[in-house]
Structure formats: structure tokens, C-alpha cells
């Protein structure tokens with residue numbers, strides 16, 4: 001049996017559950033210093049960052065964190081000079097974790113949408129959901145594909161996560177935060 005690996009989702013969404021605008025870009029309305037600080041802390045706590053190919057290319061890995069990049073161009077699970085690359089169609093998550101995290105650990109998941117979808121199916125241990133309540137992004141890229149018909153919170157609840165009380169990350173800017181956690185498992189530290 002594989003050692004325990006915790007998937008930790010990290011996202012900031014608009015009032016209408018979008019992670020990006022209708023062009024696929026992240027607007028200023030979704031950028032917040034307090035959220036960025038929380039995000040960086042969580043990436044630092046993780047053993048590996050699991051992210052989509054576009055996010056990987058857009059955000060240089062200045063801190064040299066260990067990255068696992070999801071892409072259809074990867075041959076199963078392969079190591080490249082800039083990190084591990086994974087094609088989920090060619091290699092299962094159990095094989096990935098057995099090779100990259102044989103002793104288990106914490107995986108930070110900063111998206112984007114298809115990666116959030118993938119990990120919703122695999123099962124998050126925690127989801128850190130920040131919300132820019134003043135920002136509306138009609139036609140934007142939703143957090144999960146299923147947000148087209150259901151709010152993000154309903155999907156997290158259906159996935160077995162429970163919310164801690166809502167708090168403000170930055171009240172003046174209208175950015176709230178809720179930590180969703182799977183009740184059965186206290187997270188790895």
C-alpha cells in the first residue's frame with residue numbers, strides 16, 4: 001500500500017466561482033496581497049507542487065520548488081530539467097506517488113481548472129478557498145468544470161470536505177477565506 005499523500009487545493013475565486021476571466025487571464029480583481037502570502041506559505045509547506053503546463057510556463061520556478069507538471073505532452077511520468085512531467089492518461093496517481101513520494105507527503109495544487117478537476121476526482125484532503133467577493137467574472141474560467149451548474153462549495157461538500165467558519169483574509173478588499181477539510185484525516189504537517 002502507498003504511503004499517505006495529501007492533496008491540498010489552493011485557489012482564489014471571484015464571487016461567481018471563476019479563477020480567470022473570459023479570456024483565460026487572471027484579472028487584478030483576483031490578486032490580493034494577503035491571499036498571495038497565504039498561497040506562498042502553503043507552497044513552502046508542501047513537498048511538491050502539482051500544476052498545469054500553462055501555469056508552469058507562466059510562473060518561473062524562482063524558489064526552485066519541486067514541481068509536477070500535468071501535460072498531454074508528457075510520456076506517462078518523466079523527469080525533465082525543469083521538474084517532473086505527468087500525463088494522467090498514461091500513468092495512474094498511485095504510480096506517481098509511489099515514485100515521487102514513497103514516504104508520503106503534502107501536494108500543493110494551484111490549478112488551473114482541469115488540474116482542480118483531476119484532484120477533485122482523486123480526493124482533496126484540504127481545499128483553501130479564497131474569494132474576492134467584489135469581483136465578478138461573467139463567462140470566466142470556473143474553478144471546477146462542474147461549477148457551470150453548482151457552486152464551488154456544493155462540489156467540495158459533495159466530495160466529502162467540510163468547511164471551517166468563513167473568515168476575512170482582507171476585509172477591506174472583500175477577500176474571504178474558508179478552509180475545507182476531509183474530516184476523517186487530520187492533515188500531515
Ligand SMILES: NC(=O)c1ccc[n+]([C@@H]2O[C@H](COP(=O)([O-])OP(=O)(O)OC[C@H]3O[C@@H](n4cnc5c(N)ncnc54)[C@H](OP(=O)(O)O)[C@@H]3O)[C@@H](O)[C@H]2O)c1
Pocket residue numbers: 010011012013018019020024025026030051052053054055056070071072073087088089110111112113114115118141
Ligand atoms: N485564481 C486562481 O486561483 C487560479 C489558479 C490557477 C490558474 N489560474 C489562472 O487560470 C487561467 C487558466 O489556467 P489554465 O487552466 O489555462 O492553465 P493550466 O491549468 O496551468 O494549464 C493547462 C494545461 O495543463 C495541462 N493539463 C491540465 N490538466 C490536464 C490533464 N488532465 N491531462 C493532460 N494535461 C492536462 C494541459 O497541457 P498541454 O496543453 O501541454 O496538454 C493544459 O493545456 C490562467 O490565467 C491562470 O493564471 C487562476
